[in-house]
Amino acid sequence: MTAFRPEQSPPDVSIPIFICSRVYTRIFRDTISIMIGEIHCHTNLSLPHWAHRNLATPKELVDRAISIGLDFVAITDHDTQTAFSEINVYALQNGLVLIPSVEITVKASRLPNKRPHVLAYGVPEKIHSRLPIDETIDLIHVQGGLAVAAHPYGVKFSKVTFMGTDLIMNNNFDGIEVFNSYEDELANRRAYTVAVEKKSLMFGGSDAHSIDHLGLTKIIVDIPKTKNWQDILEAIRVGKFSISTKQSLGGSKTRKRLSSTSMSILLSSLKGKAA
Ligand SMILES: [Zn+2]
Numbered sequence: 001m002t003a004f005r006p007e008q009s010p011p012d013v014s015i016p017i018f019i020c021s022r023v024y025t026r027i028f029r030d031t032i033s034i035m036i037g038e039i040h041c042h043t044n045l046s047l048p049h050w051a052h053r054n055l056a057t058p059k060e061l062v063d064r065a066i067s068i069g070l071d072f073v074a075i076t077d078h079d080t081q082t083a084f085s086e087i088n089v090y091a092l093q094n095g096l097v098l099i100p101s102v103e104i105t106v107k108a109s110r111l112p113n114k115r116p117h118v119l120a121y122g123v124p125e126k127i128h129s130r131l132p133i134d135e136t137i138d139l140i141h142v143q144g145g146l147a148v149a150a151h152p153y154g155v156k157f158s159k160v161t162f163m164g165t166d167l168i169m170n171n172n173f174d175g176i177e178v179f180n181s182y183e184d185e186l187a188n189r190r191a192y193t194v195a196v197e198k199k200s201l202m203f204g205g206s207d208a209h210s211i212d213h214l215g216l217t218k219i220i221v222d223i224p225k226t227k228n229w230q231d232i233l234e235a236i237r238v239g240k241f242s243i244s245t246k247q248s249l250g251g252s253k254t255r256k257r258l259s260s261t262s263m264s265i266l267l268s269s270l271k272g273k274a275a
């Protein structure tokens with residue numbers, strides 16, 4: 001097995017792209033058993049250095065999710081899980097399911113200058129940040145949660161969050177985030193390539209640090225409507241999902257073009273396990 005190294009140019013991986021429109025989604029979502037969600041987004045509870053980013057409150061985020069038609073959301077605040085307990089009752093009362101989640105800053109002895117991020121889904125109990133990456137993944141699994149490598153080749157906010165191939169291949173992740181709306185194409189393709197090699201579940205999310213970016217990348221789960229986040233998590237665990245997203249937005253210049261991006265793309269290669 002040849003590991004793909006971040007310093008190499010990525011191979012020309014052509015990610016199959018299937019064009020679909022919002023209209024298509026709107027028409028068929030009520031006739032088939034699917035739930036549409038967002039699994040990478042932040043509120044103003046994200047700590048501590050992210051707080052300056054004019055983030056939405058948990059209630060604002062929930063209201064926005066409902067207004068754009070999402071069925072469920074995993075709020076993945078940085079190193080805090082308080083949004084779930086703060087807003088879950090309100091969300092459920094208004095028809096939105098929340099999955100208790102968090103984006104955890106971890107340590108990696110092989111990369112002493114880095115602080116990679118691990119997305120944890122289905123973790124109602126507190127998990128401390130800045131623990132070794134393998135220990136963090138074990139703590140996620142103890143709760144029955146899913147551990148996903150977040151933007152593993154990303155350098156969008158800070159190069160310090162870079163994870164790289166070695167840590168992906170040598171840790172017990174349940175999945176890899178291969179599409180992150182903020183990352184550039186190179187970073188996403190690198191993640192995709194290593195996910196194929198590892199035969200990993202492939203995830204995608206908006207990584208919304210602004211309420212306007214919520215739902216840019218959506219997860220479509222093959223499951224009848226439910227109010228039970230555990231059911232949604234189990235469907236995701238076994239790969240009953242696909243990712244619908246807009247073009248890569250990575251970089252500040254392209255971020256400005258967000259509002260003019262009208263076409264959705266479905267990365268059919270993200271569906272379930274890699275072939
Ligand atoms: Zn992150």
Ligand SMILES: [Zn+2]
Nearest residue numbers: 040076103207
């Ligand atoms: Zn994030």
